Amino acid sequence: MQSRWASNLLVLILAVAITYGLMKYMPPGGSAGNAPAAPQSTLDRVVATKTLRFGIPIGDLPVAIRDEKGQVVGLVPDIAAEMAKALKVNLEIVETTAPNRIPFLQAGKIDASIGTITLERAKSVGFAGVWVVDGTTMAVLAVSGIKDYDGLKTKTIAAVTGATGDLVASKHFPNAKILRFDQPVTAIQAVLQKQADAVSDDISTLYLAAEKNKALKVLPPLTREPSGVMVPLGDQKWINWVNYFLDDFYGSGVSTCGCGKEVLRKWLKGEPQPLRFNY
């Protein structure tokens, strides 16, 4: 009996000691603590490996979903495909969840992704140009009679963990109960199944969801948010190239199809907001 106690105690002490040691000597911020400026630019890596790995949260339109054949379709896959074509490389779509985008970029698992440009995020990743202007809004059940945001101050709001819908809801509705899921569609279902009073997510996503599901009503936009192409922090060569790509894709059409606006119209099912405007 005695030796059992001793060995257990020893193991417990070892556990605590190793954890403490790891914590003390691990660089802060995990992988981001290591100098993020890679000696080789992502652009070079993409060209050398002949693969563009684009991280996409696959969960809802217009961003991306899987169709009946299991293929990934949507606005972002189309833009990514055009980017790969311009680079003359293969496109590899890496399914990420909204919270994973930044760690994946930092670790070099993906070459690019998309996300709202926030200054907090800009400390960990780089943004190359705006590809769409969206924003955050909330959707409720039409039958609930909720017409504005005052009615939601103490209710239950569903959101996607770490996405701007979550951040906006947490910031503006501190007294509400926030349910966090890893996919937009689950958050929307929470409202449809009356497990949440409202869902906080991108305007484009909720607008399309309301079109498919008449039970939903979309409230006026809370914020206007430019979404940028997310890239590894400090990778200026890659940021420049992506910037030129976006200008070409949405405007000049010299090296790409120049059909950016049509692609946006196709998936947003409406006129896209201007990419540059005065706030």
Next chain:
Amino acid sequence: MDWALIVANLPLLLRGTLTTIELALVAFVSGTALGLAITAGRTLGGRDANLLLGFVVDVVRGSPLLVQLLVIYLGASAIGLSLGPFTAAVLGLSINAAAYLSEIFRGGIGSVTHGQTEAGLSIGLTPTQVLGEVVLPQSLPVIVPAMMGFFIGLLKDTSLAYVLGLLELTRVGKNVMDRTFQPFEMLLVVAAIYFLLCFPLAQLVRVTDARMRARGLAQAHV
């Protein structure tokens, strides 16, 4: 209950099922190999190896599999590795399996009377030979049913790879039901598929256990 939509999506579900089975088999085989190595290390390696390996096993058994999968998938990047969801799932499930299986092996070894070990050593066999050729074979009646039972658990645990986005059965089912808005029917189908995979195996375990026990008892008389 619109079964037509379910039927239309069966090919996708079947592909997810194949991924599930593949994941479970690969993890089981690697877990067994690694588990045997751990058990051998703990039995033959001396006190320090036993303590160290025991610690690792205890850490793996003392944390949730879901967290282990996330640690491997997200943490591998920190040491410069880029793992896909399948690879990360295989690694995570294998390590988890190795920890639990090594305990099963140790239990089985412990069930063989010590006299066997003494006899083996006294006729000049090395400890390794004693373990591999005398003790382990006699522990099979205890180990095999336990391993089979563990495999069933592993089949179910592959569903946790859901959080890595891997297109195993549960994730495929969720994707489909998100598209077709039929959560109840789809989840019943998914549950049914798991049941069809696991239940026959569970019955097989019962039969094997009974047979092994009969044989095992016979051996103890020797």
Next chain:
Amino acid sequence: MSILLEYAEVFAAGLALTLLIAMSASFGGALVGLLTAIARMSRLTPVRWLAAGYVDVIRNTPGLVQLFLIYLGLPVIGIRFSPLMALIVALTINNSAYLAEVFRAGLQAVPKGQLEAAASIALTRRATFVEVVAPHMLRAMYPALTNQFIQTVLFSSIGTVVGVEELTQVTLILESRTYRTVELLTVLTALYVVLTFALAAGSRWLGAQLEKGYR
């Protein structure tokens, strides 16, 4: 790198909820499991088959799928649970199937000689159960019961997929805000390990205390 101290309240809240979930699900699971075990030994064949079927279905389907069925599937037929309730219900059901088997084994572990001896000194059925059967059962089942509790603590982590803010989910939320992935995952693993170690040691101590009454 004292992320544990920086967010101590967050981790503490998650840990507390994890324990609350595990205790509710274990207690409820034990109740339902006991009823199921008794039903399995019923003289009525349909009752026996129903109970056996219940145990077989639950034990041969993944807990995650059970959770999804309860949280996402049941609303279709009008039954709505909050994420927390859905998790507790799912874990209770999951537990009940395993505990039913434990109870069944426990009930059969009582040596017949004990029952005969009790009858021979004319103990009432109630006294027989309380003084003879129950202690034997509990003795035999104690390791399995405590082990199941620890497994439930670990399994409660699946709550993260439906947004329950137990330990794993609060850590992932922190991760989505601070991006300190490696530190947070290390702390998360360490917290679970320390927790299970403490629970295992505690249950061994408790077991030894209970033994004292019978030696």
